[in-house]
Amino acid sequence: MARPREFDEHEALTAARDAFWRDGFAATSVQDLTEATGLGTQSLYGAFGSKHDLFLRILDEYGARQATGLESAVTADPSPWHGLKAAVTFEDGGRLDLPEQGCLMANSAAALSTQDDEVRARACAAYTRTLALFTQQITEAQERGEIDRDLDPEQTARALIAVMQGIEFLHKSGIGDDEFGRTKDAVLHMLERAVARPDGR
Incomplete structure (x- = not known):
């Protein structure tokens, strides 16, 4: 049985959106996204896929x-x-x-x-x-x-x-x-x- 996610997905998406919005896709690194969302790299990838996948979902x-x-x-x-x-x-x-x-x-x-x-x-x-x-x-x-x-x-x-x-x-x-x-x-x-x-x- 899959473990429930221990973060607010909406809040994470909003934080990631704001990072992309502020700096643009190219200038926003995965580290920027982990700092903005409070998620670790693996948690970020596990929840949203690649940086590009996350960006498309936000769009x-x-x-x-x-x-x-x-x-x-x-x-x-x-x-x-x-x-x-x-x-x-x-x-x-x-x-x-x-x-x-x-x-x-x-x-x-x-x-x-x-x-x-x-x-x-x-x-x-x-x-x-x-x-x-x-x-x-x-x-x-x-x-x-x-x-x-x-x-x-x-x-x-x-x-x-x-x-x-x-x-x-x-x-x-x-x-x-x-x-x-x-x-x-x-x-x-x-x-x-x-x-x-x-x-x-």
Whole structure:
């Protein structure tokens, strides 16, 4: 009969996630992970497999949580368009509660996707989920007459994802709160002029 694990798996995963998030996959050693989690090397391997296996599991859980959070943020507002704008510009009640280094999935994709097929697959899946969510939200906004009905929903969703990623990059770039606020105001103004149609056409 297998012995029960004598550690809190969630706490260990969270500690390992924070180590990877802070330093990146390549710079995080197994020793860093054992120090962060409090587990010995053999216990770490026995519970989670290799360093790469552990990292992929963390990415899976992070991606699932981010997808749930984004969907909640987008759909919280009764207005599909207002909810989408709030999510894109991170004015949705705290979703931009990220460390200075930004989104773990985005950082991992940027650093590893050209050399790690499994990381790239997870990043692509996250993008596909976001694209589907935004496309659905834009379609609903068009049906309610909130935005221009002539827009292609999927193409508009792609543009909004790019805007959202750019805003997140600026958040971690250190430009300062005042400039960051001005940038978001400019984005909102641009979106209203380019997409929203007050006449409901």
